[in-house]
Every structure is written in structure tokens, then in C-alpha cells.
Amino acid sequence: MLLTSRAKHHSPKKLQEAFQMVSTNYTQLMQTLEDLMLLSASELIPFAEALMLDLYRLLNADVPRRILQIVNQLWMLLNTVMPRRLWVMTVNALQPKAKLLRQQKYTQNDLMVDPLIVLRCDRRVYRCPPLMDITLHMLNGYLLASKAYLSAHLKENVDQDSKPYQNNTMGVMGQPEAPEVTREELKNALLSAQDSAAVQILLEICLPTDKERSHSTGKILKQQDQSSSLSESLENTQENLLSNVREVQCLICCLLHQMFIADPNIAKLVHFQIFAIQLLSHLCIQYALPKSLSVARLSINVMGTVLTVLTQAKRFAFFMPTLPCLVSFCRAFPPLYDDVASLLIQTGQVCASHVATQAQDIDPIITRLKYLKEKTEVTPDLHRSVSSERIKKGETIAPESLDPDVLLCQRVEATFLEIINTAVVGV
Known part of the structure; x- marks a missing residue:
């Protein structure tokens, strides 16, 4: 009874004053909130507005976790009424x-x-x-x-619109016409x-x-520099x-x-x-239907459109996982070879134009891409060469280069070689 009576002495104004002092003295706010926890849900209603008014003050990093937990409990209690x-x-x-x-x-x-x-x-x-x-x-x-x-x-609104619709749905021959898209859809x-x-x-x-990634990376490097025992490593994992x-x-x-x-x-x-394009590549192999062909052609057109509008980072993030899907498109639908080859050449040219100002020789890659596109008869020995094997294994021609456009050009070349290999082997 004494604790409950002490909680009833608080007012919304005192709660608001305690919130305003949370940055300098959080003990008063914590004591006030703990006293309010003794009240029933109906008795908390007068404090709801004051509690929500200064809720943003709890977003500061130095606010104790206990205060946040009590506010969460009070909110859930008020939520019932x-x-x-x-x-x-x-x-x-x-x-x-x-x-x-x-x-x-x-x-x-x-x-x-x-x-x-x-x-x-x-x-x-x-x-x-x-x-x-x-x-x-x-x-x-x-x-x-x-x-x-x-x-x-x-x-x-369905009753209001049903009568006018019934008068306007009669076709030329006096037969009702079904709506293309219903309101429910x-x-x-x-x-x-x-x-x-x-x-x-x-x-x-x-x-x-990015800040959290850099912070976690710094922690890992610090742990590697210091020889920590098993107990310390377990504590770091728990943290x-x-x-x-x-x-x-x-x-x-x-x-x-x-x-x-x-x-x-x-x-x-x-x-x-x-994962639309990745999912579609598997569906085309599983269901080589005319509808799948039209959707695959649409995906290639979309990839060609976004190629010209994406920034370097977004272009790298989008095309690195989606370019290998073009192999499945060509395997399922050979008529798409020309469209895919044009897209790969365009992708390589866009990447080459962005690295043209740097001291990197990207022209040989573009030359090889054009050669692969124009070559109609390819011997299997070409695909057993060292360079193609390295590309298929994920190895880059220039490991020291981490430029996204160079890596994307190498992915384009690897995709080209895999498409040609698929056409020759017939798999």
C-alpha cells in the first residue's frame, strides 16, 4: 500500500520534468518509472501523453537499458486500455x-x-x-x-458501383463483358x-x-593482434x-x-x-515454355536498361550475381544468343569506359569479347585452356586489381566462355 500510494503522488508534469533531466540525471526518471509500474493500466492513462511526448529523448546512446525496458513494459500495459x-x-x-x-x-x-x-x-x-x-x-x-x-x-462501395456497372457491361451482341481487373484483385x-x-x-x-561493419572489423583485427585465451574468445563471442x-x-x-x-x-x-532473374534462370531450365521465353527476353531487356542508369557500385552488385543466369537463358532458349551476346558486349563496353581514365589495360578484354561474339566455329580446345579454367574456378586474370569494373569485365568474359562451351558441348 505504501508503494502504491507513493506512485500516486506522481503527476504527468513531474514525469515530463524527469524526462527533460534524463541526459544529466537519469536516476530520477528511473525511480519515477518504477513507481508508475505499480499502477494499474487505467491509472496510467493520464501519464500516457507525457510518456509519449518525450519518448525521443530515450534514443540517446547513454540512456540506461533499464529505463528503456521499463518504458517498454509501461507501453505494453497502456496498450491494453x-x-x-x-x-x-x-x-x-x-x-x-x-x-x-x-x-x-x-x-x-x-x-x-x-x-x-x-x-x-x-x-x-x-x-x-x-x-x-x-x-x-x-x-x-x-x-x-x-x-x-x-x-x-x-x-x-461495391453496392454503389454495381448498378452503373450492370448498365455498361453489355457488349455489342448483347452479352455481358467481364471486367479485366476486379476491385478484389x-x-x-x-x-x-x-x-x-x-x-x-x-x-x-x-x-x-557501414559504421557497424568497420567497428566489427576493427574488433576482429584487434583480437587477432592480441593472443587471447579460450575464455576471452568465448567472452568476445558472447559480446x-x-x-x-x-x-x-x-x-x-x-x-x-x-x-x-x-x-x-x-x-x-x-x-x-x-531474386527474380536468378529464380527465372532455374524456371527456364525446368519449364522451357513460350511464356518463359517471353519473360526471359523481358529480363534481358530490363538488364540492358538498368545498365545505363546504375552507378558503379550498384552496377557491380546487380550484374555480378545475374550475369551467370544468362547461361541458363541461352541453354533453355537458343534464339536468345544474339540478345545475350549484345548485352554482354554492352556491359563490357560500359565497364571499360569507366576505367579508361585509369592506368589499366582493359581493351584486350573487350577485343576478346568481340572475337568470341563473331567466332562461329569454336574448338573444344579453346575451353580447355588455362585462362578459361582459371575463370571458371573464379580466379581473376589480374588478382591484384580490385576495381569493380575490371572484375565485372572478367565476369562478362567468363559468361561468354561458358555460353560458348555450352553451345559446343550441347549440355
Whole structure:
């Protein structure tokens, strides 16, 4: 009773003052939050606005973990009595504080129409596990709310549009014409796009940033320089497993597993969106159908289009794993040889133009590519040469060169040789 009465002496104003002093004296805020934990959910409602108003102050790196955990527990307790209002306040509180731009205040309707607004929060939330847990809880809730909202909206408007549609669907011969795309299909496509976008954003959040990569690399180098015992190495492994990045990854993976179990088609959709060309190369070998041929030709055209717009780093990241897929396209559909050869020549020329200003001799590679394209009769001995074997094994002609364009040119040449070898052997 004494502890509960002490908690009731706190007011929202005192809580706000404690939040403002968190950078200099966090003990007062910790004591206040621990006292509030003794209150019931209904008694916490007056403190909700003060708790959410200064929530962004907890994103600083020096805030104790205990405070973040208590805030997470208080939020989950408030979520049982005022979920909608609490979610809107939380989303607005975690927005990035732009100094020059006016901060937008979202409403419940905005968040149901576009649930991805939840992920437009301050980037520091992505490395704060207690607050990321709250964010994922809201994201999952708004994704489900969006489905219910769109279904209800569709049912409300279907009766209004059904009568005019019945009058306009009579064809020339008096027969009704079926609509090309129904409203239900459009709704399902929108929901699938929302889910897949959320999954891909969450997967990107799991990736370590450049700063985190450099920090982990420095740690590894430091450990290698110092002769550490087995116990010290185990402690270092434990430290890596207990990092904020690792904890956030676990939280995100738990949500992704729930989404995949609820709708297995999301996993297929995301896989096709991320690995479309790689997946298509296997499907063409398995199902050499006319539809597969048209999709393969479309993929080659898309690769030729993005070749001219991607930067050096993005071009390297995109074409290094996708160029070997062209071998499968040619193996399944020989009429694509000319298109693939033109794409490979164009890729090599673009890479060569970017290294022309450097002291690297890339012209011989382009000359060999043109020779391989124009040569109609190739002997099997060419493919048993030392250079081709080195390329197939992944060895580069110039190991000392780490230029992405040079490596990409070598990948182009390796793809050319593999295509020719496939045509000669007939495998």
C-alpha cells in the first residue's frame, strides 16, 4: 500500500520534468518509472501523453537499458486500455526531428491507409531493441488494420458501383463483358505490395551499417593482434551475440516468421522480387515454355536498361550475381544468343569506359569479347585452356586489381566462355 500510494503522488508534469533531466540525471526518471509500474493500466492513462511526448529523448546512446525496458513494459500495459490513441502518439513521437521542416502529425486514418509510415521513424529506433519491439508491434497491428479497413471500404462501395456497372457491361451482341481487373484483385495486389515492402524494409534494417561493419572489423583485427585465451574468445563471442544489432535481428525475424506462417505467399513474392532473374534462370531450365521465353527476353531487356542508369557500385552488385543466369537463358532458349551476346558486349563496353581514365589495360578484354561474339566455329580446345579454367574456378586474370569494373569485365568474359562451351558441348 505504501508503494502504491507513493506512485500516486506522481503527476504527468513531474514525469515530463524527469524526462527533460534524463541526459544529466537519469536516476530520477528511473525511480519515477518504477513507481508508475505499480499502477494499474487505467491509472496510467493520464501519464500516457507525457510518456509519449518525450519518448525521443530515450534514443540517446547513454540512456540506461533499464529505463528503456521499463518504458517498454509501461507501453505494453497502456496498450491494453488505449491502443489506437497510444499508437498514433507513439508514431508521431518517434518521427525524426527535422529542424528545417515542419513535422507532420499523422492520424489514425493515415496509418491505416499506409502502415509503412510506422517505419519512417528516427533511424536510432532501429538499434534500440525495446523501442524497436514497440515499433514492430505497431507495424503488425497496422498491417492487419489496413486489410480490415480496405475490405470494409470495398464492401461499402461495391453496392454503389454495381448498378452503373450492370448498365455498361453489355457488349455489342448483347452479352455481358467481364471486367479485366476486379476491385478484389486490386485490393489483394495493394495488400501484397504493402506486406512485401514491409518485409524488404525490415530485412534492410537487419543489415549492419557501414559504421557497424568497420567497428566489427576493427574488433576482429584487434583480437587477432592480441593472443587471447579460450575464455576471452568465448567472452568476445558472447559480446557479439548480445549486441543491439543481434537483438533487433531476432525481433524482426520473429515478426517475419509470423507473417510467413499467416500468409506463405508473402515469402514467395519477396523471393521473386529480390531474386527474380536468378529464380527465372532455374524456371527456364525446368519449364522451357513460350511464356518463359517471353519473360526471359523481358529480363534481358530490363538488364540492358538498368545498365545505363546504375552507378558503379550498384552496377557491380546487380550484374555480378545475374550475369551467370544468362547461361541458363541461352541453354533453355537458343534464339536468345544474339540478345545475350549484345548485352554482354554492352556491359563490357560500359565497364571499360569507366576505367579508361585509369592506368589499366582493359581493351584486350573487350577485343576478346568481340572475337568470341563473331567466332562461329569454336574448338573444344579453346575451353580447355588455362585462362578459361582459371575463370571458371573464379580466379581473376589480374588478382591484384580490385576495381569493380575490371572484375565485372572478367565476369562478362567468363559468361561468354561458358555460353560458348555450352553451345559446343550441347549440355
